[in-house]
Amino acid sequence: VVEDGQALVDELVSLLDLESIEKDIFRGRQSEGGNHRGDVFGGLVAAQALMAAGRTVEPDRSPHSLHAYFIRRGDPSVPIVFTVDRIRDGRSFTTRRVVAIQHGQGIFALEASFQLAQPGIDSQTPMPVTAPPESFTEFEATYVDSPQGDFVRRLPFEMRQVPAIDPSAPPGSGYQWLKAKGRLPDDPLVHACALTFATDLVPARAVLDAFASGRTQESFRTASLDHAVWFHRPFRADEWLLVDAESTTASGARGLGTARMYAADGRQIATLAQEMMIRVV
């Protein structure tokens, strides 16, 4: 399993190694088969778009936030071209916009902001207390026979679901541990992109757990509408990260999921938000 895991992570790193077509134009190949529905996996598009942005930014600046919209369904059978607009190069902050293009149309648009490391107030509320990841079953085990089993097995991330201790906790809230299945190179931009890849799975899951549990897979259709990540502190995506996710509302065929992420040493490293379409068929 360790060897397979490292191969999946190496494949993610290879997918993030975009081909340079021209200044500010990149091309990224897609993973074979796409996601569990045979679509382009949104997390990969977002990760590649962040990489395209980062390739145009001075290496002393790290991404601290991204905001993205999924605009059209992607085609996993052809590569995606990423065009970067250098919105601003400021003294402390650098802003980029990236459009992901297939068949002549934008399928995804992302804006990201990068910052030169700066000192300042460093303070946070504590990480929730939970048992270590070793105590829990691998997420894969619970999906092994489901229609998503193959997609989950091919993911370069492993997840361990923490069972809810408080039985009165709302169904969408809960903790999980998450990390890459193998070692990533040290470049912090790769870790930011890898986390972006993985986080396309996180709030979505909270939304479905909160509002679609008990419904069959066939009774509703879902799609990611947007994706926002704030990166608070340095982290490694190949070490365990605690996800504290929740979803408090669904209405009008949409549900919002949010999550806070922590390194195992307790530092809050990211906050996520994603709105999902949930259409009852």
Next chain:
Amino acid sequence: VVEDGQALVDELVSLLDLESIEKDIFRGRQSEGGNHRGDVFGGLVAAQALMAAGRTVEPDRSPHSLHAYFIRRGDPSVPIVFTVDRIRDGRSFTTRRVVAIQHGQGIFALEASFQLAQPGIDSQTPMPVTAPPESFTEFEATYVDSPQGDFVRRLPFEMRQVPAIDPSAPPGSGYQWLKAKGRLPDDPLVHACALTFATDLVPARAVLDAFASGRTQESFRTASLDHAVWFHRPFRADEWLLVDAESTTASGARGLGTARMYAADGRQIATLAQEMMIRVV
């Protein structure tokens, strides 16, 4: 006070009534004096940008989310031109991008998604229990002698801070009631824009309360970096709305604030997120 309040609200409505320059190009004047630092008020730019987007969308579609970046400092002495890019007109969703321009440069960029009203799962976690707005002092009263007093008095929104009941609650968390100081027209787009205006004040406040309380105004500088709003259900911005705000982390001269908003009848109507720059001088 009621008369003054209605005049301030009427002025906001007038500021949202953008001048049409060409197809997809609008111009908005700025409020006299800008914000408390003499800058363009970010909430107004965001509200006008959402209005510009909405003016290019079929009236049967309402905004369900926006994501924006503040790119450059604005100039309150000249109007802002808003150019709208019609990213996509889909069957259910419409996507727009708006760039706010002054002196030949983009100062702010917003993407927003609009949706045709759709049935679906309607479910949420309950609104926090708190006392009604009438029980609390007007926010203005606490600011009356501060350097921000004049700006706060000129705001078309009134706020009532709910004192923390739990003394162990983190300083950035807390409730406030918020509503326009006068009546707004019935157009739901005006209410979405008005809420966008007001919400530029909300997570920012949570960040400052959490991480800058006890510091003097002169010891740090702040600016809004981004702004995201998800609109979950219909609402009126001229009726009391409960804000449940928190800020759990500040680091690297940045702090993130988030908030959930509820109508007085308990429906969750919006979720907000905003990252602030907090630079210690």
